Amino acid sequence: MSLRSPLSKAQGLGSAKHGFSHWWWQRVTAIALIPLTLWFVYSLVCLLGSDHAQLSQWLAQPINASLVLLFVLTALFHGQTGMQVVIEDYVHSTWLNLTLLLSIKFASVAMAVLAIISVLKVVLGG
């Protein structure tokens, strides 16, 4: 006999109320990062030795800017989900755990915003 209500079973969200969305999005971003990573490393190697004008010109192209942002944002989101799991697994002091989790989230969002603003500035030729 199960003590869970039929509604809770049907929703399948478990005790954390998120179901498997954390696990799922970690996989979705992982799959997206397969082509993005290969493209990014290839581009970096090709760009080595470029001066500022060449780098700006490259980054100003809409396709390059989009792919750079897709790579950086997906990587930040993926990294943030992974860091959360590592912190939850190994940091047992409640306050340190909470502090680290919040720092990771805030830092990820701050870096995402700075990356978007920076790439936009280059694209719009500011």
Added chain:
Amino acid sequence: MLKERPLSPHLQVYRPQMTSMLSILHRATGVFLFLGSPLLVYSLWGIAEGGTHFQQMTDCLSHWFAQLLILGWIYSLFYHFCNGIRHLFWDVGHGYEMKTLYASGNAVLLISIALTAITAYFALQNLGGAA
């Protein structure tokens, strides 16, 4: 009557195995890569700012210690990339037989080192061997 007792799993009584070592290396490289993300965003900011900020950024990145870190990040990226694909196969239920587990583990180690070497080779060629 609270006593400090060792908690399960008793990691210290196990002989290190390839499977467990590759697993913890996946986490270690993941954490290391995340710690590198500020440098990536910093580079984008440097390109956007230009001028002295860009100069400072390239000076910072050409320091020998930064170059060493970058080599570490390239290897970590390729290791995490290859082992991540191994994880995705496990997620859909493939590759759990002991033989396959060791074969895919060896493949991950070999391919990640090869990709790092290829990347380093072309990077040095592109810099005209000046790095």
